[in-house]
Amino acid sequence: MTATPLSSSQGAGRAGDKIFSAAALAAGCLILAVLFGVALFLVVQAIPALTAPAAEIQGGEGFFAYIRPIVIGTLIAAVIALVIATPIAIGVALFISHFAPRGLASGLGYVVDLLAAIPSVIYGAWGAAFLAKEISPAYNWLAENMGWLPIFQGPASATGKTILTAGIVLSVMVLPIITSLSREIFLQTPKLHEEAALALGATRWEMIKMSVLPFARPGIISAVMLGLGRALGETMAVALVLSSGALTASLITSGNQTIAAEIALNFPEASGLKVSTLIAAGLVLFVITLGVNMIARWIITRHKEFSGAN
Amino acid sequence: MSSTLTPVRSKRSALTKGQLPKYAPYVVLGLALIVGAAILALIGFNAFGWGIVSAILFAAGLVGWSAAVEGSRKAKDKLATCLVVGSFLIALLPLISVIWTVLVNGVPGLIAPGFLTSSMNGVTGVYDNKAVEEGAPVIGGIYHALLGTIQITLVATVISVPVGLLSAIYLVEYGNDGRLARAITFFVDVMTGIPSIVAGLFAAAFFFAVVGPGTKTGAVAAVALSVLMIPVVVRSSEEMLKIVPNELREAAYALGVRKWRTILKVVIPTAISGIASGVTLAIARVIGETAPILVTAGFATSINNNVFGGWMASLPTFIYTQILNPTSPANPDPSSQRAWGAALVLIILVMVLNLGARLIARTFAPKTGR
Numbered sequence: 124m125t126a127t128p129l130s131s132s133q134g135a136g137r138a139g140d141k142i143f144s145a146a147a148l149a150a151g152c153l154i155l156a157v158l159f160g161v162a163l164f165l166v167v168q169a170i171p172a173l174t175a176p177a178a179e180i181q182g183g184e185g186f187f188a189y190i191r192p193i194v195i196g197t198l199i200a201a202v203i204a205l206v207i208a209t210p211i212a213i214g215v216a217l218f219i220s221h222f223a224p225r226g227l228a229s230g231l232g233y234v235v236d237l238l239a240a241i242p243s244v245i246y247g248a249w250g251a252a253f254l255a256k257e258i259s260p261a262y263n264w265l266a267e268n269m270g271w272l273p274i275f276q277g278p279a280s281a282t283g284k285t286i287l288t289a290g291i292v293l294s295v296m297v298l299p300i301i302t303s304l305s306r307e308i309f310l311q312t313p314k315l316h317e318e319a320a321l322a323l324g325a326t327r328w329e330m331i332k333m334s335v336l337p338f339a340r341p342g343i344i345s346a347v348m349l350g351l352g353r354a355l356g357e358t359m360a361v362a363l364v365l366s367s368g369a370l371t372a373s374l375i376t377s378g379n380q381t382i383a384a385e386i387a388l389n390f391p392e393a394s395g396l397k398v399s400t401l402i403a404a405g406l407v408l409f410v411i412t413l414g415v416n417m418i419a420r421w422i423i424t425r426h427k428e429f430s431g432a433n
Numbered sequence: 434m435s436s437t438l439t440p441v442r443s444k445r446s447a448l449t450k451g452q453l454p455k456y457a458p459y460v461v462l463g464l465a466l467i468v469g470a471a472i473l474a475l476i477g478f479n480a481f482g483w484g485i486v487s488a489i490l491f492a493a494g495l496v497g498w499s500a501a502v503e504g505s506r507k508a509k510d511k512l513a514t515c516l517v518v519g520s521f522l523i524a525l526l527p528l529i530s531v532i533w534t535v536l537v538n539g540v541p542g543l544i545a546p547g548f549l550t551s552s553m554n555g556v557t558g559v560y561d562n563k564a565v566e567e568g569a570p571v572i573g574g575i576y577h578a579l580l581g582t583i584q585i586t587l588v589a590t591v592i593s594v595p596v597g598l599l600s601a602i603y604l605v606e607y608g609n610d611g612r613l614a615r616a617i618t619f620f621v622d623v624m625t626g627i628p629s630i631v632a633g634l635f636a637a638a639f640f641f642a643v644v645g646p647g648t649k650t651g652a653v654a655a656v657a658l659s660v661l662m663i664p665v666v667v668r669s670s671e672e673m674l675k676i677v678p679n680e681l682r683e684a685a686y687a688l689g690v691r692k693w694r695t696i697l698k699v700v701i702p703t704a705i706s707g708i709a710s711g712v713t714l715a716i717a718r719v720i721g722e723t724a725p726i727l728v729t730a731g732f733a734t735s736i737n738n739n740v741f742g743g744w745m746a747s748l749p750t751f752i753y754t755q756i757l758n759p760t761s762p763a764n765p766d767p768s769s770q771r772a773w774g775a776a777l778v779l780i781i782l783v784m785v786l787n788l789g790a791r792l793i794a795r796t797f798a799p800k801t802g803r
Contacts, residue, residue: 143693144607150599151608151617154667157660158620161627161635168638214520222517231521233791238528240787242721243629244749245776248756249531252538252769295527302524326506328513349626356628358724359749363756383630383724390634390728394647405634409627416626420619 161409169403171396180400189400190407192370196286196379197408200361201354203290203374204297209347211294212301219302220309221331232306239299247363250292251284255364258291259283262375276373284366287374289381292360297350304349308342309335341422348419352412358383382408453502458495465491488519535776542774545571549778552577553746554735558761565764573760573767575775577736578751581651584740585730585747586720588655589662594712596659597666604667605674606696618671624664632660633725640729649731651740654747657725662715669711673704706797710790717786721779723749748779 177185219231259281266277279285316334325333336343361384368378386401386408393401469487473479492515500508542548556573563569600617608614636657640648677700685695701708731744732754752772759768 137691139693140691143696144603147599147603147607150596151603151613153596154600154617154624154663155620157663158624160639161631161660164635164638164642165631167642211520211523214517215524218517218521222514223521234528235524237784237787238524240717240783241528241531242723242749242779242783244721244723244752245531245535245780248752248772248776249527249534251756253530253534298524326510328510329506331513352626352628356626356630358628358630359753362724363753383628386630386634387724387727390637391731398641398646402634402638405631409631412626412628412631413623416623419626420622424619 162406165402165406165409168399169406170399172399172403175396175399179396181397186400186403190382190404193380193382193385193404194407194411195370197355197381197383197411199374199379200286200290200293200365200381201351203287204293204354205347205351207291207294208298208301208350212298212346212350213305213343215298215302216305216309217331217335220306221327221335232303235299235302238295239303243296243357243359244363246292246296247359247361250288250360250364254292255283255285255288257283258288262287265375273372274374276376279375280366280377282366282377284364285375285377286365286379289361289365290374292364293354293357296357296360297354300353301346301350304346305339305343308339308346312338341425345419345422348415348422352415352419355415356383356408356412358387362387451503453499457498461494461498462487462491465494488522491515492519532780535773535780538770538773539777539780542571542770542772543777545574545770545774547572548574548771548774549579550574550576552734552736553751553760556734556760558763561759561761561764561767564767565761571767571770573771575748575751575771575778577733578746578748578775579778580736580738581730581733581745582720582747582749584738585651585654585658585726585745586716588652588740589658589719590712590716592655592659593662593666593715597663597715598670598708600663600667601670601674602696604671606692606700621664621667624660625668627660628724629661629722630724630728633657633728635660636725636729649729649744650742651730651737651745654726654730654745655740657729658719658722661722661725662719665715665718666712669714670704670708673707673711674700676707677703706794709797710794713786713790713793717783717790720786721749721783723753726750727753748775748782751775752779 172180172186175186177183177188180186180189182189215235219228219235223231259279262279262283262285265275266279269275270277312335316338317330320330320334321327361381365379365381365384366377367380367384367388370380371378382404386405389397390401465487466483469483469490470478472486473483492512495515496508496512499511551572551574553573554577560569560572564571600621604614604617608617633654636653637649639656640650640653681699681703682695685699686692690698726747727750730747730750732750733744733746737743737745752775755768755772755775759765761768
């Protein structure tokens with residue numbers, strides 16, 4: 124290499140600096156633009172469905188009559204998933220953070236992460252082929268013995284492809300999310316609080332109840348909210364497992380539908396106004412999950428400021 | 434017996450009085466298994482029910498014994514332990530069940546001749562009916578879907594990694610925790626929560642508006658996957674760049690090295706193992722995504738090597754369509770055999786990527802000198 128004049132190399136370096144920082148800034152702004160673009164393009168493509176005469180929308184009663192039952196169906200499936208997953212996920216997180224032998228803990232954490240790694244379509248196939256078949260006797264039992272409850276009203280689905288099965292599959296899928304987030308929060312509990320509780324003679328459970336859970340409460344809430352976001356938007360598990368239909372109160376007959384599954388099942392063959400209707404449904408889903416996620420993240424951020432003091 | 438006065442003969446000293454003996458859990462477990470088996474024998478034996486009944490009996494027995502000997506506080510502790518361990522075992526059930534189901538159903542599909550090397554081009558219901566009725570071999574495979582998955586994922590990676598990595602560099606090196614940096618961090622977190630199908634709809638809506646209605650190609654799917662992949666890459670790279678010791682940067686600056694060369698030659702090489710493993714994990718996450726590909730690339734039965742033109746198959750959508758719309762509606766078995774075979778291939782791909790990420794992180798971890 125021949126020696127280059129100092130000034131030109133400096134000039135090149137300065138230009139490099141400018142280009143590089145501009146590229147980094149542009150990439151950061153691109154992310155904001157993408158999120159904005161998601162909202163914008165969904166709105167643009169959804170407008171025809173929102174403004175079309177009511178009779179032309181599927182069902183013939185306008186967009187809101189079309190979207191209302193599937194929004195409720197989405198919420199039902201998500202609530203089932205959370206009711207099942209939350210206690211188990213907190214238990215698993217506690218097991219890994221406070222109960223399991225130290226040497227095993229990280230390996231067990233990896234096992235739970237494997238649950239998150241399995242693709243959703245495989246969960247869907249598993250739910251449809253294995254779980255639905257195995258669980259349908261239980262539905263018959265529920266219909267016979269608990270049928271007076273509206274949610275267990277018979278006759279039970281013979282195939283087991285009901286919204287309850289879909290909710291169970293969803294709960295398996297949100298479990299690792301809630302587990303890994305709460306585990307991290309549990310591990311952040313100030314060691315001194317734990318040791319102080321133990322030194323006062325508390326049993327392990329009392330120590331957890333007095334020092335770990337109060338500390339972790341906001342974290343658990345936000346973890347559950349993030350799990351809710353995932354459960355609301357999950358498509359394949361519901362599309363493959365649920366044999367969909369009109370909105371029904373009973374969880375053990377076929378019926379109900381979720382937004383994501385409705386889009387996945389109908390979009391590939393849709394055209395014209397139907398495409399627009401489905402994109403509008405996607406917009407509704409986007410707004411709901413965005414709201415849930417923003418609340419969850421807000422709780423986490425607020426919590427960070429508090430825990431920084433410890 | 435004047436037991437209060439005579440020295441205790443047994444091995445249990447005064448210190449361990451009022452505690453359950455060490456062997457207590459094993460005794461209770463043995464009893465629970467035996468009683469559980471007896472109960473199940475009465476109502477019809479199955480292994481799953483045996484496990485459940487025994488677990489309940491074990492918990493009840495241990496907690497009851499503990500309550501009698503140790504008092505209610507210790508008993509509550511035992512109950513909590515039983516519940517926590519139990520919830521972990523319950524969480525393992527679906528994992529084992531899923532992997533077992535995929536293995537049992539997938540192996541026949543995978544070992545069928547030509548499964549990995551042929552496409553579904555020209556495979557019609559006629560052949561499937563023949564396979565069921567006359568015992569002919571099941572033909573058709575996943576070659577086209579495998580190619581499609583690799584191409585779509587590759588394009589998505591090529592889009593996401595530069596954008597994600599540069600954003601992470603902005604956040605760590607240039608952002609100074611300013612308003613823009615905090616906004617990006619917040620919205621990246623929010624983006625990780627975008628439902629995958631909404632990402633697919635976004636890409637579809639974008640291309641419908643820009644290129645023309647009904648545009649469905651591999652590239653559209655790649656854009657959809659990038660929307661899902663970028664936040665994962667940003668988050669993991671950001672974490673990795675943050676843990677690069679500041680002394681390294683300061684040493685470079687002290688030698689008069691420009692900031693961009695410091696980042697390229699010092700910061701990134703130090704963090705490269707973490708970044709690479711983060712990218713691998715991001716690929717593992719999007720390679721199994723079904724919904725976004727379903728609404729953006731459609732499904733094809735033949736090989737399509739052009740990412741920018743025509744519908745394209747992928748492994749997840751192949752599984753989905755083979756289950757939901759069997760090639761021969763009268764005889765869905767060959768289709769489901771192919772679907773499970775594809776599921777096995779997909780799960781192996783994902784697991785290899787996950788393990789690979791861990792190996793990369795471990796092998797190329799920087800030497801911190803501590």
